[in-house]
Amino acid sequence: MTNPVQTLTKSVTVNDNPFMKPVEWLSLFLLAGVILVVLPLMLDGFRLNLVGKYLTYAFVALGLVICWGYAGILSLGQGVFFGLGGYGMAMYLKLEASSIENTKIQSTPGIPDFMDWNQITALPWFWQPFKSLPLTIVLAVAVPVLFAMLISFAMFKRRVGGTYFAIITQAIAAILTILIVGQQGYTGGINGITDLRTLHGWDIRTDSAKFILYFVNGGLLIACILAAQYVKKSKLGRILVAMRDKEDRVRFSGYSVAGFKVFAFCFAAGLAAIGGAMFTLQVGFMSPSFVGIVPSIEMVIYAAVGGRLSLFGAVWGTLLVNWAKTSFSESFPDLWLFGLGALFIAVVLAFPNGLAGIWREHIEPRLTRRAKSLQAPEPAIVPPHGAPAE
């Protein structure tokens, strides 16, 4: 993780467990190339901003690959964490937009407009920390992760099964939505937190800001892919797979299963929260419609279409589904829901491993064969001197 290049060289010589296989490096460069070079060159500012929005969902899909694909924990409440991250960021931006100067027509200047409409005369305590940007960045991720820990710890300790967990997370998404909508004086209600303007004085509404934010988002996404790859490649990743297959056996190898599940769930929650915060920055508002059941399940389908076991697949899946949604719903709004529904069914019935499965079964073998025929002479020349003596 510290130095990918070093790891790469090692993999050729000694490491039988490289950080990434050559074909994975290829996928990474391909993805990074498309996100950071090709799309910005090809698309106008408007479309690029759209892609930026889609990519924030990819954070959620990445988390689901670890949590659902690897650990077998299906969460139907990822919208909760996406939303909490997004709301955290939105609260900071809203406070900055609600300067005394901007809100002087209100009966209480200096607080967000929706609070003023709801007769709230002082900033509530839980808004206070969001006056500070560093604190906001920490809290936007920490609060969702702690919340995830709270939910999952109790349940995994008591060995709640996969289906129950899915249903309970779904119920939590429903509860949080009702709460946010109902407590509009504190949360902005169903309209959400809107009219966000500047980040530490920097106007995020301009085209140039959106362009920069796109790259920040893309870069963060690549970093998160690498982090997820690290988790996946570590022994912890293998324990997650082991747990998904034979939970009892893992317990009898001396592991506390609950702890690992909590980690996977919290990791996914953290990624979703980062996605949510980036969403707010790029879209310019946050509303309860990203917290509820429907968006949460849609996020699962992104991961499923991409391939629930593939980090890169998750990103491609997210891009593909959203691209299809935007273009289909522009021309055939009716057909789109049929299409989306059919997509769910097709992925489950015919392609349980999604795009990544198709890639792995049909494209990768060819690439590997190709790569092997190119690399074949090398090991003969350089003997594996670092290999352990057997």
Next chain:
Amino acid sequence: MNAAILPSPVVGAEAAPPDYLLAVEALTVSFDGFKAVNDVSFYVDPDEIRVIIGPNGAGKTTVLDLICGRTKASAGSIKYKGQELTKLSESAIVQAGVGRKFQTPSIYDDLTVFENLEISFPRGRSVFGALTFKRDAEVRDRIHAIAETIFLKDQLKERAEFLSHGQKQWLEIGMLLIQDPELLMLDEPVAGMSVGERIKTAELLNQIIKGRSVLVIEHDMKFVEDIAHRVTVLHQGKVLSEGSMDRVKNDPKVIEVYLGH
């Protein structure tokens, strides 16, 4: 090889009672009123090989389940090296030094043989530990050594799913070995094996049971006679008889319910 499986210090058979490695006392568990294990007591010495036999439904597997924490006892105590196990979680019991092999091979199909063994390696068992675990030379050497012992040296990179039934059993034994438990519990280790595999397994077991206490459930009497120091006979959830194989074989109660037919 020898470095891999260190023999534990030998303790005399005539050691005083507190030195029992495992002391099971008045152990009872009931499922909705049915007492699957009823007031069972027995003691295992360090280095002893104890075989539990008994007809189907006698409660043998349940006793192992109770010791390793898979089932919670309704009453009674299980002391391992003076430590009460009934209150510990499964993982804590394993970390205390108790290893368990299941009746049907219980391995991770989606992982390779190497990875199966690696997961069982007793290091990096915490979340953070697993995240920072490094596959260093010690781990590799140890896995290679174990793989050789369990006849799977050439299958290290294969997915466990594709092993034969016997190989899966060996792999699970290997996964136990790498934990290096002081108390090893085996549930029918040779069941469902071909004759050839059975011979190899017996050889393997004989090799690995040295230097640790072993609790075995087995039906194969020849095998039991070969390895057992002492035998406990369970019947309908209760201890029917206990002692050396010869004594048990000649116990009329045992003949009545078990060996007789």
Next chain:
Amino acid sequence: MADDTETGADHGLRSPLRRRLLMGLAGAPALALMPRKAWAAPPTAAVNTTGLAVTDTEVTVGILHSITGTMAISETGAQEAEKLAIQQINDAGGVLGRKIKIIQEDGASDWPTFAEKAKKLLVNDHCAAVMGCWTSASRKAVLPVFEQYNGLLYYPTFYEGLEQSKNVFYTGQEATQQILAGLDWVHKEKGGDSFYFIGSDYIWPRTSNKIARKHVENVLKGKVVGEEYFPLGHTQFNSVINKIKLTKPKVIFADVVGGSNVAFYKQLKAAGIDLSKQVLMTISVTEDEIDGIGGENIAGAYACMKYFQSIDNENNKAFVAAFKKMWGEKTVIGDVTQAAYLGPFLWKMACEKAGSFDVDKVVAASPGIEFKGAPEGYVKIDENHHLWSKTRVGKAKTDGQFEIVYTSPELIKPDPFPKGYQ
């Protein structure tokens, strides 16, 4: 036809623009005489200085409503009315000699999609104006987009107020306009002095009820005996109906929306609350909603808004006939549908008054515009971008129509930031 003192604020600053503006105006009378001849239209360069999608023959206008998703139910009528209005304008020669071309986008009941599509309509399609949005949430989502790219939005729904933007015209009523006259009426005619508020839990019912409460308590000197909110989509109202029975209010004041509406009225009726004896005033049920609720379940209730399909005037008769001809005999027309119908006409009149499609000029020309052909009778645009309009009270009948029992005598001035009601 245009009174150019309206644009006086810009005089000194933009004399070149003003010259073009005057050139444009010169064409206007000719336009009125020979609407179908393209050469009569003012040159494109004159009427479009900011790069909008205007050609010599066409001007592009966006329609942005939900066609899919949960809001599609409500938004259908609005977009149908907008299309009808645009067709009528085109048949009469278009705007400044140019036919209106529609680009329709689906907001899909999803607020970021609204923002996204609004941006597309403004940035990619350069729409001269956009008719659209229904919920407050969607309007809040698109508002920054319209302000950033200086677009023009005509928003049709009656809403909670507390907003005023240079780039938006609100063709529905804001809350005080809709509610206060109705409350006064129910107080005077039905002796309403105690009220029970029940609404869906979101910003519009809460704000409306807040305004209603202030009015009841401070002006009418009555009291509010209960105030309840239920999550959107809630379908079980038996407990609250018991509470209503317990507190025996003179008036039930309801702003429940969507599917909850249906459940609420059905259960109210089933619980033996007879709306011919118990006064119920709603601000959320239009003819559209009655379709789903069933006329027999709500007959006798009073609704308070600016438009009912049964309004008896020539404008409305023509409108209803045209609407049914275009969209089918069975369609019903509610308050929002009519308000949406106003948008294209108000925009057309403002463009013609300004002699330009330029957003700034249209905005500047708008205040003071009067639309005498409105189905609701007569409306006028205020400085604050809302409409002056009358408020009416209708009594629901079993056939799904309202019998109008009260019409405010004068146009009521819109007041989105009402003093004393916040």
Next chain:
Amino acid sequence: MLGDYSLGDLGAIFAMQGFAGLILFSVYLLMALGLAIIFGQMGVINMAHGEFMILGAYVTYLCSTFCQTYLPALFPIYFFIAMGLAFLASGALGMLVEWGLIRFLYKRPLDTLLATWGLSLILQQAYRSIFGAREVGVELPSWLIGSVQVTDTIEIPINGLFVMAVTILITVCVALLIFRSRFGQQVRAVMSNRAMAGAVGIDTEKVDRYTFGLGCGIAGIAGSAFTMIGSTGPTSGQLYIVDTFLIVVFGGAASLLGTIASAFSISQTQSTLEFFLSGSMAKVITLLAVVGILMLRPQGLFTLKVRR
């Protein structure tokens, strides 16, 4: 808040409030019964349960329109016909779905969740295309409208009584079917040990199909009954899904008695809270309590301790 009222008033209110709770209980139970069979017995997470209910509602709507137009004589009793047809329509669709989709997924319960979610989207869009995006109003025969005057102040809604009667009838039928009939025996056999049931000559595929169809059919009846108190639109079904799943899970998935107990406790809690708090908060607190209890006692209210 109760201080200002006379004792008689209070008594009447408590009586009616008790009834409100009972009606809510019937509604919840009726929603959950079908799912208790599908999820509890078969382990299939049917996210399209609400859409099966709405199918029943639309069938009822069609019946009412048809009877009004062509057979006005039948109108007073059309509701019974409608319920039967709703059962058949939803049941048939359910069997079709089982055959085309669910049977491939018995070993992957979480995947049934995704697939049936997809199904629910398709059904919603189908309803929208066929019946229009707007809600449809189902007209009731006059005898179902209004209330029974018990005393001066106590009034009981007739349609509430009707829903309660339907619920009791369906519950009894389901209980008899599962615990007394040969089919129920087969269902229970298949659910406890599929291979063994197959070995003793039970056509497990057929049992699966009929069980799924039965669950969906009951959903159809529920939908039909709900036209009396709720709304019928393409997306109305989605509103019920969270509540329904929580009821089944809270009751202990495999237990019919548990489902009844859970529907009862949740409805009473919610109905009582609604009386003292605002509707939104009552809902939030009820859901939170259920989730909280499930976290502490994940097996639900009724389960047996068995050797795992």
